[in-house]
Amino acid sequence: MTKMVNLKIDGKPIQAEAGMNLVDVAKQNGIYIPTLCYFKELNPLATCRICTVKVNGKEITGCTVKVAEGMDIEVTTPELLDNRKAIIEMLYAEGNHFCPSCEKSGNCDMQNLGYDMGITVTRYPHVFSDKIVDFNPKRMIMESNRCILCKRCVEEVKTKDGKDVFSFVQRGVKTRVQIDYEQEANLTEAEAIHAMNICPVGAILVKGMIHEQPFGERKYDLLGKDIKPVVKKDPLRQRDGGKFIVATTSLAGCFGCHMSLLDIDTELLDVLELVEFNKSPLTDIKKFSKQCHIGLVEGGCSNSENVEVLREFRKKCDILVGFGECAIMGGIPAMRNFVPLKECLDEAYLNGVTTEVGADVVPGHEDIPKLLNNVYPCNEVVKIDYYIPGCPPNAQHIWKVVKSILLGEEFSIAHDEFKYD
Amino acid sequence: MITENKVDRSKLMDVIWDIQRKKFQITHDDISKIAQEFDMSRMELEGIVTFYHFYHRTPCGKYTIYLNDSIVSEHSGRPEVLHAFEEALGIKLGRITADGTFGLFKTPCIGLSDQEPSCLINFKPFTNLTPEKVRDIIGRLRNGEKPSKICDKPKTNIRYTPEPERTVFFKPYTTYSSLDKLNEYEPSEVIELVKKSKLTGRGGAFFPTGLKWQFCSQNEADIRYIICNADEGEPGTFKDRVLLQEHPELLIEGMILAAYAIGCSQGAIYLRAEYMYLKKELESLLEEYRNNGYLGKDIKAKKPFDFDIYIHMGAGAYVCGEETALIHSMEGKRGEPSTKEYFPVEKGFNGKPTVVNNVETLCAVPRILNMGLDKYLTLGTEQTPGTKLLSVSGDCGKPGLYEIEWGMKLREFLKLIEARNTKFILFNGYAGECLSEADFDREISGKNLLADDDLLHFKDTEEYTQKMSGKGLRAGGSVMIFNKGRDLLHVLKNVADFFVAESCGICVPCRTGNFLLNKKIDRIKLGHGEEKDLEEIKEWSKIIKTTSRCGLGKMSSTALNDAIFKFPEVFGTILSENTDFNKAFNLDDATIDYDHIINEMTSDYD
Numbered sequence A: 001m002t003k004m005v006n007l008k009i010d011g012k013p014i015q016a017e018a019g020m021n022l023v024d025v026a027k028q029n030g031i032y033i034p035t036l037c038y039f040k041e042l043n044p045l046a047t048c049r050i051c052t053v054k055v056n057g058k059e060i061t062g063c064t065v066k067v068a069e070g071m072d073i074e075v076t077t078p079e080l081l082d083n084r085k086a087i088i089e090m091l092y093a094e095g096n097h098f099c100p101s102c103e104k105s106g107n108c109d110m111q112n113l114g115y116d117m118g119i120t121v122t123r124y125p126h127v128f129s130d131k132i133v134d135f136n137p138k139r140m141i142m143e144s145n146r147c148i149l150c151k152r153c154v155e156e157v158k159t160k161d162g163k164d165v166f167s168f169v170q171r172g173v174k175t176r177v178q179i180d181y182e183q184e185a186n187l188t189e190a191e192a193i194h195a196m197n198i199c200p201v202g203a204i205l206v207k208g209m210i211h212e213q214p215f216g217e218r219k220y221d222l223l224g225k226d227i228k229p230v231v232k233k234d235p236l237r238q239r240d241g242g243k244f245i246v247a248t249t250s251l252a253g254c255f256g257c258h259m260s261l262l263d264i265d266t267e268l269l270d271v272l273e274l275v276e277f278n279k280s281p282l283t284d285i286k287k288f289s290k291q292c293h294i295g296l297v298e299g300g301c302s303n304s305e306n307v308e309v310l311r312e313f314r315k316k317c318d319i320l321v322g323f324g325e326c327a328i329m330g331g332i333p334a335m336r337n338f339v340p341l342k343e344c345l346d347e348a349y350l351n352g353v354t355t356e357v358g359a360d361v362v363p364g365h366e367d368i369p370k371l372l373n374n375v376y377p378c379n380e381v382v383k384i385d386y387y388i389p390g391c392p393p394n395a396q397h398i399w400k401v402v403k404s405i406l407l408g409e410e411f412s413i414a415h416d417e418f419k420y421d
Numbered sequence B: 001m002i003t004e005n006k007v008d009r010s011k012l013m014d015v016i017w018d019i020q021r022k023k024f025q026i027t028h029d030d031i032s033k034i035a036q037e038f039d040m041s042r043m044e045l046e047g048i049v050t051f052y053h054f055y056h057r058t059p060c061g062k063y064t065i066y067l068n069d070s071i072v073s074e075h076s077g078r079p080e081v082l083h084a085f086e087e088a089l090g091i092k093l094g095r096i097t098a099d100g101t102f103g104l105f106k107t108p109c110i111g112l113s114d115q116e117p118s119c120l121i122n123f124k125p126f127t128n129l130t131p132e133k134v135r136d137i138i139g140r141l142r143n144g145e146k147p148s149k150i151c152d153k154p155k156t157n158i159r160y161t162p163e164p165e166r167t168v169f170f171k172p173y174t175t176y177s178s179l180d181k182l183n184e185y186e187p188s189e190v191i192e193l194v195k196k197s198k199l200t201g202r203g204g205a206f207f208p209t210g211l212k213w214q215f216c217s218q219n220e221a222d223i224r225y226i227i228c229n230a231d232e233g234e235p236g237t238f239k240d241r242v243l244l245q246e247h248p249e250l251l252i253e254g255m256i257l258a259a260y261a262i263g264c265s266q267g268a269i270y271l272r273a274e275y276m277y278l279k280k281e282l283e284s285l286l287e288e289y290r291n292n293g294y295l296g297k298d299i300k301a302k303k304p305f306d307f308d309i310y311i312h313m314g315a316g317a318y319v320c321g322e323e324t325a326l327i328h329s330m331e332g333k334r335g336e337p338s339t340k341e342y343f344p345v346e347k348g349f350n351g352k353p354t355v356v357n358n359v360e361t362l363c364a365v366p367r368i369l370n371m372g373l374d375k376y377l378t379l380g381t382e383q384t385p386g387t388k389l390l391s392v393s394g395d396c397g398k399p400g401l402y403e404i405e406w407g408m409k410l411r412e413f414l415k416l417i418e419a420r421n422t423k424f425i426l427f428n429g430y431a432g433e434c435l436s437e438a439d440f441d442r443e444i445s446g447k448n449l450l451a452d453d454d455l456l457h458f459k460d461t462e463e464y465t466q467k468m469s470g471k472g473l474r475a476g477g478s479v480m481i482f483n484k485g486r487d488l489l490h491v492l493k494n495v496a497d498f499f500v501a502e503s504c505g506i507c508v509p510c511r512t513g514n515f516l517l518n519k520k521i522d523r524i525k526l527g528h529g530e531e532k533d534l535e536e537i538k539e540w541s542k543i544i545k546t547t548s549r550c551g552l553g554k555m556s557s558t559a560l561n562d563a564i565f566k567f568p569e570v571f572g573t574i575l576s577e578n579t580d581f582n583k584a585f586n587l588d589d590a591t592i593d594y595d596h597i598i599n600e601m602t603s604d605y606d
């Protein structure tokens, strides 16, 4: 006879078999505790920490809890929900996930949780860690950019004589999974596919087996469609005849982002219903004539004029948005940061193949803006309120950001727009 | 130790150590050979070797120098010492000389904080370094003198003990005297005694020792283990080293008493690699105990028993001080903390009930037995009787080891150690609290009345001081003092670097969370900081604290958050005053190269 115990989950009284796993008990009773690394009752790995709940007021991972009499469990408090979201966001910030080109997209547990929690952007800065993609194993590819170090493969996949195929190497932020080539070669095809399937993300790939399933018909494809943007209570107040004022500029950029701005074609007319442009290459207005709601900045700072314009924008615009990679991280112009300025100038004006013979002068005049030692992303010079990544960013996205800010909607990219595949 | 497996994985680390010491690296071939010997895949072994920072996969020099990287060392003159090493050897930190003779590396605190700057050369200690001393050492090593011949004997620096009859640890001890009492005690009576003494764990978690022993003894098993945690990795702590130097017999007898009480037949001392120089003497002492019938088969007691102790060497990983990580390490695995599904007393070493105790905890037991419970209970405070060892370092007149009765006021203690002009204290090491003047009226006790999150409920430091004065200050062992001249942020950066380097990497909040917090500190240090950064530090810390698997992640951001709360003026002035414009960016500085180039060119023409 198994012993039954009484416990409470989110205030709901529940009876369950003593010693059962909390995640399973909750599930049976219609309460969802998200999990990522958990997949076998016998051996919880407790690496991902997503299932963190409170048992009698103390935080603990749900997948390691065996239910006992009198437990008071909290699962869906705002704080715990935010913790879970934070962890997924941190996983995205730490790895390099580019879902549109990922073989696991649509089948990926982490992507699914991301949609489910309505994550559009992570609160953490991207770590940009150098990860290894290992094509050497006979049958598999190890894509460390996507590995979340859940340890499933390490614990689950063994050869017939019990040896590990996948192992954690290094420690701390440098920890990664490495495949043992010799042991991997001993796996059968079925075992290799099993390894790919137990990986919750797209880190383990079996060569030649990847696009078996067509995109668009996968496990999680329908999720997230019902998430609607949240509208804030106090949108920006409109000025002057109800229109919002927008300014744009291109600093050290290629104007590609501005070209992209125009890519919405006739929808531009709708935009003009809503906004009026002040200083901008689009209007050719050279000087600010009034305070603006939003300033859109393309490009980083390469010379003193860029700095002055950017500072002017900061003063004249309530909200400053950096759009495109050059504004955000320096982009292509920043490639010169690896070369001393002197060499750059010599190459451009003195030694380069395209310089005119005899014109061996580096221009220097008080009217010419001075080149900076380095090319700086905008946020190293002034405060940037929002970033729109892309090279160039998609036109729809740019206007959507502008609209969201102006109308006080929470920015979110709907599921359909997000999917490129 | 005996296991059912054909190969005994617990020997793995010793085997790797043998090769590391002989060849000054673990080569590809070694990995293959050892992996075969232990019947594991190459990569699994690679994972173990790369986990511990004293194992090297590339040559680390016939003389491997590890210079302490902790902040106290830096404040004691480490930069000049490092420079002297680099100059004498002609290499930079992290490199080896072309002939492979010398390697120069950094390592976190090596347990000599009261005699910094210090380093280990082939794991022999060299203390109170100066540039001259460095040049002398290198010269002598070049002349063929052995590190073991020219190294220092670390001072014990015992600065203070209560009057003799109120002292627990540092007073003369008659070897075997506690063990001879075992004729009078049943095992359960020993447990009862320890429970009544209210002894709590001195490794930092303060778990009641008697209770831990009782739980372990109650778990049915064919074998139980007792492990002494001598990993002492918390920066600034060196009390366990001093105990091992002064009274190793107390530790051994404490373990024997524990084994008798719990019914353990095997014991181990997990000794951190940084204390390798203590191993030989410990081993010969163990041999003495064996020869005299106090270890081995049929140890004399009311109920005779079998018990022996061996030493397991660590290999450089702070997290291995965490008891479940320590057990994994002893099992020849990566030192990752366990999932916490079971306590070690349920499933510990090799899946058997295991007690892990700190050196100081175990050393207290024979003393309590000899002293008698009644006498012991008169020491310290009512809730936490006895004395506490504190390792003191940093800006004070008398750094060293202090044995104080629980209950002393911090202010009084600061007077004792001759700390003047104190601005802040890292209390309990890097994983501890950051104390300010607001805390000086608190008393040092084993009870902490401040729950972790309580900081958040205080408006400001004034309210904090009012409410906290006289409240208990739970002391683990390390007290690092910093005076008004020290840069708080610089210290916090050193702390943050430590946790990034020492996180085991198993869980993302700690692995990447600490990395991101570290970046935040960089930002603030560079003058890019904003009010928002402080808010984010607080929020992120809370997430890291609540979701991390082990104490490392749970404690890593405590000092940082304390500091933000207690030193608003420091952070206030560092943050950009006008956050719209980045103060760190200066147009004149940013165009300096260009000005140079143009100036040079125009002057050429003249």
Ligand SMILES: Cc1cc2nc3c(=O)[nH]c(=O)nc-3n(C[C@H](O)[C@H](O)[C@H](O)COP(=O)(O)O)c2cc1C
Residues within 6 Å of the ligand: B200, B201, B202, B203, B204, B205, B206, B207, B209, B229, B230, B231, B232, B233, B234, B318, B319, B320, B321, B322, B323, B324, B356, B357, B358, B359, B361, B362, B550, B551, B552
């Ligand atoms: C990251 C981390 C490091 C630790 N390091 C040590 C250590 O170096 N020495 C120690 O005795 N305990 C250390 N501990 C505490 C141990 O986990 C454990 O609580 C202790 O060894 C139990 O012994 P005690 O009850 O006698 O204190 C550490 C804990 C954590 C979380």
Ligand code: SF4
Residues within 6 Å of the ligand: A096, A097, A098, A099, A100, A102, A103, A104, A105, A106, A108, A109, A110, A111, A146, A201, A202, A203
């Ligand atoms: S592993 Fe998942 S989250 Fe990562 S890129 Fe692939 S689909 Fe996206």
Ligand code: SF4
Residues within 6 Å of the ligand: A146, A147, A148, A149, A150, A151, A152, A153, A154, A166, A177, A198, A199, A200, A201, A203, A204
């Ligand atoms: S490869 Fe996949 S299964 Fe293995 S640890 Fe990484 S995410 Fe988990």
Ligand code: SF4
Residues within 6 Å of the ligand: B319, B336, B337, B502, B503, B504, B505, B506, B507, B508, B510, B511, B548, B549, B550, B551, B552, B553, B554
């Ligand atoms: S909190 Fe840090 S050290 Fe502890 S288990 Fe997690 S990653 Fe490892």
Ligand code: FES
Residues within 6 Å of the ligand: A034, A035, A036, A037, A038, A045, A046, A047, A048, A049, A050, A051, A052, A061, A062, A063, A064
């Ligand atoms: S599912 Fe519980 S920690 Fe990953």
